[in-house]
Amino acid sequence: MSSSEKKSPLIRIKNLYKIFGKDEKKVLEQVKAGKSKDAILAETGHTVGLSNINLDVYPGEIFVIMGLSGSGKSTLIRHFNRLIEPTAGEIEVAGSDVMQLSSKDLQDFRRNKMSMVFQRFGLMPHRSVLDNIGYGLQVQGVKKAEWQKSATEWLKTVGLDGYAKQYPGQLSGGQQQRVGLARALCTDAEILLMDEAFSALDPLIRSEMQDQLIELQEKLHKTIIFITHDLDEALRLGDRIAILRDGILVQQGEPVDILLNPVDDYVEAFVKDVNRARALTVETVMQPQVCRISTETIGEAVLQMRKSKQDYGYVVNKDGYQGVITQDTLDNVEKSDYSNTLDASLLEDVPAVQSDALIETVIPELLDNAVPLPVLNEDGEVEGHLCRSTLAEVLSDQPSVEEEKVTHV
């Protein structure tokens, strides 16, 4: 579906295991043999942090890793730049094997390839805001005039103009995280690791920061690994989402897949509280079969309507969608008038909705009209329809009637 799938992955993690404890290698065998996390903790005192993680991240996407606290998501993100050493497994970034890097190469890798944003900001309290933003470049040994120039630019971009000489302690949480974000962007690294970056902020500031990130991403096209425990945030930001539970990757896929087809109770429990109207687009819930009426005369329209089983049709001509014609209207037309052209006077003015609109935004129009609304794609063609019952089903979290039947047969 998304174009990213055609490209080769930028980051590839294969069979990654992390076990915390003294004798990790020995315990690894037991984990591989399929022993449960609890059994291993009880028998050996070792904690299984991550177990058999496989994932690919494609260039330019926001990849969200989600899970409750203790699910291992912060451990996982620290493997991308080897802040934590895995017990076993492969980590490949842009074709090079991160596990094989010497400490000097690893240092260069961290300087140039990845930058990171932290949950509690990780700013240096003894450095001014500008010094913090330029930290990555300073570490690389970039000249002062140069790093100050680019740090000042990023300071402006995140909207903290005039705060350059302040210290992190003087800023609010939201402002501090903006500094954190600017610091991460200042090194111009291709990959951005964000470890619960917005979790410590209050809801209003959080959604502001999400907007800012989306806005920046539209310009910058970074590859972003985003950790969160908040599904709303994941759905809002993520191009793809991976769900982690007790160190195991239980599901990964596009937001819609996760929302509509949760693989197990754990994911379902996550998904339950999500505001679907805000998370899903019209496209994902519409019904594709429609009765399109694309004729010049009334007579042909009657024929087309008969062929379809519905009692209404969407009238389309070369200028696109025109309106809805109902069976009742056609019945009232005299047979002698069948050769007349189908004109606007017979049509009902029913608004169309765009396929990429959020459900939330189309609810008022849907409730105002008795007939299902036509759904238009990017080119203005009628692609499907959206009716009230579909909406009710999606929002009420009840399995649809058909599904019910299938499962009970």
Added chain:
Amino acid sequence: MSDSSWLSDIPQLDRHQLLDIRKTLDGAYRSFSREYGDSIEAFFDPLLTFLIWFEKLLLSSPWWLVIAVLAVFAYIASRSWKLTLGVVVAFFLIGFFGMWDNTMRTMSIILVSTLLAVLIGIPIGIAMARSDRVQSAVTPILDIMQTMPAFVYLIPVVMLLGIGKIPGVIAVIIYAVPPVIRLTNLGIRLVDKEVLEAATAYGASPMQRLFGVQLPLAMPNIMAGINQTIMMALAMVVIASMIGVKGLGQPVLKSITNQYFTLGLMNGLAIVALAIIFDRISQSYAKRTLQNLGGH
């Protein structure tokens, strides 16, 4: 002797066995000091030269210049006019009551000892912070250094180097260095993990982490350690005077043996004045570094 004597008396070595042990150890140490005493003394020669030079510098400078320099230091460190004025008045009174020369001698040995304690202590503290193994090895040694009566470790030092300035400085350092080591270690270990992780994530080398993050953030604690070190060095002044270190300690020692109450009191007060001045200056400096961190 009856068989049950061990119940009432603790089992004990014979007197001649104890004597043998003492003789062997003392003999060994004596021959060690005879063998290496000279070369060890030669090793400390540069330090002695520096000590003498610094003492002469303080003694030969005009009194108003010394007071002016101290006042400037006090102001730079504390940014407080009150403290600066206090320093001027205190030193003027010390001079007025005829203790100027001894105070300069004491100050020179305190400053040199503190400087050396810091130079030795901070690297050891850093090493302790980096490795739990080093920490668990060094901690008991620090405990011994702080609790062992000063007179006891004066004995081998004096046997090795005789009496004079160098053994005095060594004794002062042994007594005064533990706080700066402990607090450097503690300060570095208390540095926020996420801040350090951020430095690592941006590719900082171990040296960049140490000098760019760990030491600056540990500074308030390190300064508290240096403050303690200065205080403990001052406390050693009287004991050091017993092995021939000149300064405010000697008149005190003389007062004890001859029961000169006023002489003892005046010199004691001079030591107290020095202590208060050094304490206030280093503490207000520590406080200012802390403020920079808090960003107020």
